[in-house]
Amino acid sequence: MGIKSLLSEPLARYIVSQQHEWIARSVQVQDEWLSALIKKARDTQFGRDHHFKDIQSYSDFKEAVPVSDYEDLKSYIARIKEGEQDILWPGKPLYFAKTSGTTSGTKYIPISKDSISNHINSAKNAILTYIAETGKSQFLDHKLIFLSGSPVLTDTGGVLTGRLSGISNHHVPAYLRSNQLPSYETNCIEDWETKLDKIIDETIDEPMSLISGIPPWVQMYFDRIIARTGKKIKDVFPEFSLFIYGGVNFEPYRAKLFESIGKRIDSIELYPASEGFFAYQDSQEEEGLLLLLNTGIFYEFIPSENFFDENPKRLSIGEVEVGKNYAMIVNNNAGLWGYSLGDTVRFVSTNPYRVVVSGRIKHFISAFGEHVIGEEIEKALRYGMERHPEVEVVEFTVAPMVTASGGSLPYHEWLVEFAKEPVNMADFVADVDRRLTELNVYYDDLIKGSILRQLVLVPLRKNTFIDYMRANGKLGGQNKVPRLSNDRKIADELIKINRS
Structure with missing residues (x-):
């Protein structure tokens, strides 16, 4: 010693x-x-x-x-x-x-x-x-x-x-x-x-x-x-x-x-x-x-x-x-x-x-009155990862999709960069969504009342979040991406970068 x-x-x-x-x-x-x-x-x-x-x-x-x-x-x-x-x-x-x-x-x-x-x-x-x-x-x-x-x-x-x-x-x-x-x-x-x-x-x-x-x-x-x-x-x-x-x-x-x-x-x-x-x-x-x-x-x-x-x-x-x-x-x-x-x-x-x-x-989603907070999002994801132990997440954020294509019900869009994706993505999404309904009664009511549909998860390519932070001059140090937003500013930029 x-x-x-x-x-x-x-x-x-x-x-x-x-x-x-x-x-x-x-x-x-x-x-x-x-x-x-x-x-x-x-x-x-x-x-x-x-x-x-x-x-x-x-x-x-x-x-x-x-x-x-x-x-x-x-x-x-x-x-x-x-x-x-x-x-x-x-x-x-x-x-x-x-x-x-x-x-x-x-x-x-x-x-x-x-x-x-x-x-x-x-x-x-x-x-x-x-x-x-x-x-x-x-x-x-x-x-x-x-x-x-x-x-x-x-x-x-x-x-x-x-x-x-x-x-x-x-x-x-x-x-x-x-x-x-x-x-x-x-x-x-x-x-x-x-x-x-x-x-x-x-x-x-x-x-x-x-x-x-x-x-x-x-x-x-x-x-x-x-x-x-x-x-x-x-x-x-x-x-x-x-x-x-x-x-x-x-x-x-x-x-x-x-x-x-x-x-x-x-x-x-x-x-x-x-x-x-x-x-x-x-x-x-x-x-x-x-x-x-x-x-x-x-x-x-x-x-x-x-x-x-x-x-x-x-x-x-x-x-x-x-x-x-x-x-x-x-x-x-x-x-x-x-x-x-x-x-x-x-x-x-x-x-x-x-x-x-x-x-x-100020970081919450309440586009439909659900008032989902960061802790609930993180707990739901953690539950999904426990149910699917092969999954490794690099980074993620969540935003509302108010106007869905084709006239379908609106939903929460999860943008996730995986290091290792779920073997069965549909089951993983269902587990995360189910846990969120258990954690937030308002979200549960909106799902049951057919106001919202099950969350939609969009897997992002490798380094999408790093490229986003770089593009915004926030790479490294103490900077971080918000876990969730009540608008689509971050989500839309991530999707644009993901496609580039």
Whole structure:
């Protein structure tokens, strides 16, 4: 056992003991954070505009601070970008994390000196929690790779600006830097495919033990290594023992990734975003991700079915229930207030508070009133793959077909790129569709009422999704294709690319 793995074990036990302390008083911890955030931001421009000095309770806070999105905070962020201080949070942000928006264009999410520890320590603590539970730490003595965006930062009004993964790269603990790959120079390459080939050059002969990244881009890394070597990943990297991922549901990728690896290995799921690092998998045995309630964020939750109401009910952590879907709202120590992430979560436990990310509040199909959400789509596909174990899925998305050809009934169109297709496609489609009717009563009613017909699955040629991402300038990094849409913009472009 090396010195890094040896020293990690007592540190891991300490981190978990601290974790147990705040878990035992989760509701109180959240109340304390709300008070602390309001007190510190009282004299900011936002605090003055929303009368923070008069807020004495969560009820007062909800009266004073509306639920917002980036557009609502854009005028404040514009002032920060012009160099002003004390706007959303005292002083100036340490960074802006650039992220893509649908209506807002590029978004500039502030990260402060107070909030950077949430991003950095949470990632570190996820690994330490794994070590404490499993006793496995030897991977720290070998090479580690984090497939991420470029760490090159620019200046925006005196604030360093870049992608979150690139910003995080500047804060990798010193004791891990000697283990980290790829090199800084390679990480700075902007073109994903050029960068990926260079990453393979630098890693293929190294004892890689930990690989981290968004599953579709890790799969692309694996595919190119296999093409170059003719070997499974386990034979190229015999020490590879831990996969860390986030950003998308792992289940649709699981079979193909493990087939590429050639053996089962442990994995840790993370829930990071530019707005904060919200949760991580704290157990290899229990379902869900531990919601991080003691890292500078006060959370609110709106039942997803009420999110678009004029005055939706906002709940604090002590008011949530297991099994319900909520839109997650954050208030943090970088100056985001009443900020709707657009994500929905479902609690699987309240002792401790663990969640699964169930989808996006705006990513749903309800062309006919069915309101099918991402979690239901993914569960239905997973059921089909379990019934047809030969199936391996590379990527997929779903859209409504409102006007079907030949005057037939409308349907949901599934666009799927397979690594291995079902032996019997009709049976596979029937199984997926049946499971979706079991998961969504409205969809079931529409099928039984002959308003919709069974889903239609369109197999796509190899690399259709990669070609789509390339055409839209989103290949690699943290980018991903939405699982489902209520219109056909993505679907029609995919079909066009598939035919080219």
